[in-house]
Amino acid sequence: MARKQSDYLAALLSEDSDAVSTAADAPATMQADRGDRARGTTLLGRESALARVASGEVRQVTQLLLDPARVRVWPGNARSYAHLSEETCRELIDSLIAEGGQKVPAVVRRVEGDPVHDYEVIAGTRRHWAISWLRAHSYPDMQFVAQVAQIDDEAAFRLADIENRARSDVSDLERARNYAEALKAHYGNHLTRMAERLKLSKGWLSKMLKVAALPEAVIAAFASPAEVQLKPGYALAQALDDKDKAVAIRKEAARLSREQTSRRDERRPALPAPDVLKALMAAPEANSAKPQPLVMNLQRTGRPLVSLQSSNRQGVTLRLHAGSGADIEDVLNGVRNILVTLDAEGRGLQP
Numbered sequence: 001m002a003r004k005q006s007d008y009l010a011a012l013l014s015e016d017s018d019a020v021s022t023a024a025d026a027p028a029t030m031q032a033d034r035g036d037r038a039r040g041t042t043l044l045g046r047e048s049a050l051a052r053v054a055s056g057e058v059r060q061v062t063q064l065l066l067d068p069a070r071v072r073v074w075p076g077n078a079r080s081y082a083h084l085s086e087e088t089c090r091e092l093i094d095s096l097i098a099e100g101g102q103k104v105p106a107v108v109r110r111v112e113g114d115p116v117h118d119y120e121v122i123a124g125t126r127r128h129w130a131i132s133w134l135r136a137h138s139y140p141d142m143q144f145v146a147q148v149a150q151i152d153d154e155a156a157f158r159l160a161d162i163e164n165r166a167r168s169d170v171s172d173l174e175r176a177r178n179y180a181e182a183l184k185a186h187y188g189n190h191l192t193r194m195a196e197r198l199k200l201s202k203g204w205l206s207k208m209l210k211v212a213a214l215p216e217a218v219i220a221a222f223a224s225p226a227e228v229q230l231k232p233g234y235a236l237a238q239a240l241d242d243k244d245k246a247v248a249i250r251k252e253a254a255r256l257s258r259e260q261t262s263r264r265d266e267r268r269p270a271l272p273a274p275d276v277l278k279a280l281m282a283a284p285e286a287n288s289a290k291p292q293p294l295v296m297n298l299q300r301t302g303r304p305l306v307s308l309q310s311s312n313r314q315g316v317t318l319r320l321h322a323g324s325g326a327d328i329e330d331v332l333n334g335v336r337n338i339l340v341t342l343d344a345e346g347r348g349l350q351p
Contacts (some may be wrong), residue, residue, distance in 0.1 A: 063105055065143040068132040071108060072117040073125055076153060076185070077160045078178030079170050084129045084225075088169055092130045093221035099307035101126055101142060107159060108146040122156045123163040147253060154197070156188040161198060171217070171226035172233065173211060210237045217344065218229065218249065221256035221280060223270030232277050245284040252283035294341065296334040301325045306334035311347045 073081045086093070096102060106124020111117055120129050124146065134142045151159070161178075164170045179194075187194040191209070195202040211233040218236070219225050240246045256276055263270055294308040303324040309317040318338060320331060342348040 009022070027061060059114045063145065063147050066108070066146055068117060068128050068135065068144040070117055070319070071121055071128060071144060071146070072111070072114070073128065074109075074122050074156060074160070076122045076157050076178075076182070077122070078164050078175045079125045079127055080174055081129065083126055084126065086133060089126055089130045089133065090105045090237075092126055093134060096134060096142070097139070102131060102145040104145075106144065106146040107149055109149055109151060109156065119148065121146075122149070122151070123160050126167075126169075155282045157182050157186055158198060171228070172208070172230040173214070173225050173228040176208040176212035176230070176233075179205065179208050183209065203275055207234045210234055213237060214240070215250075217257070220282070221253040221260065221276050222273055223260055223276075227273035227276075229273075232273075236277065236280060239281060239284070242284075248283040248286070249280050250344070250347075252280055252286075294338060296337050298326045298330055305330060306338055308338055308342070311342055316342065 104124075104127070106127050107122045108119040108124075109122060111120050123332075123335060128144060131142050131144045134305060164175060164178075164228060183189055183194055187197070191206060192202060194200075195205045198205070207230060211228065214228065214233060214237055218240070219228060222228055236249075238300065256271065256279060260270055262268075295304055296306045297303060298305045301324060304321040305324045305326050307319045309319050309322065311317075316339070318335060320335075324330075326334070
């Protein structure tokens with residue numbers, strides 16, 4: 001990864017230079033002449049390089065030792081900083097301890113108008129987290145090593161993306177959502193342009209963006225968003241395009257989400273992702289029969305209190321049953337329970 005990052009930065013900050021060659025067996029006079037020419041070329045090259053830097057054609061890169069507390073994480077990166085932990089960074093932490101510090105620099109850029117931070121991390125989020133953790137756990141002298149680059153948001157996104165492609169702990173869903181945000185922020189919603197800039201297949205990128213659109217109510221059926229992978233996630237997103245199937249999938253997702261919550265509260269193992277996906281995809285078939293009417297009964301009498309008559313784009317129609325023995329508070333609770341159920345199934349009142 002370090003080599004890819006270095007290659008990328010080299011391309012981003014490249015400058016042409018003249019090659020100077022010498023031959024060991026050349027006559028001394030020729031070597032002297034060549035040395036004079038080389039020194040002249042070097043001086044000209046330096047003047048040219050300085051001129052190009054001054055004009056903005058070439059952007060300088062500086063490496064610094066930083067206090068990670070003065071460095072924030074750029075929000076355009078796909079990696080979720082909040083989900084990093086000692087467990088997920090254990091290998092990196094051990095490596096930093098064994099090597100006596102950080103050997104591969106991160107890439108940062110200077111920020112303005114932030115009294116708390118001087119820089120933000122473009123590539124190297126895990127290194128920032130690990131150094132911060134070490135400084136808080138018996139290694140207060142650890143420094144965050146970073147290259148300071150002057151790059152715009154689009155170039156920063158491409159650089160962060162290159163680093164994240166080699167990281168297995170950046171989930172497909174995280175990357176997909178990052179691509180969806182970048183498509184609007186950096187590429188004016190032009191998919192072809194984005195694919196060309198990232199050197200990605202347009203078809204593959206289209207699938208990632210499809211996965212990014214999965215609703216949170218469906219994602220909640222999984223133990224963690226990180227379990228949503230590209231291939232099954234794309235199939236699930238396609239199924240949700242069918243309105244009839246979507247109702248059944250959302251209803252099953254609500255049930256699975258409650259089950260996952262119950263398992264977490266009881267410290268039981270979560271439902272595995274393959275089982276969750278299988279249940280979601282099978283939901284339309286299981287609910288192909290005419291659905292049972294949605295009715296809320298008054299618990300103390302067992303009589304119908306509120307029932308659903310219809311739910312569509314025009315609104316929700318409910319029937320309040322007479323003779324249930326309910327008071328106003330009972331009726332309001334019944335209406336609320338039906339609306340909550342409809343919302344979980346994706347059939348509720350849409351804003």
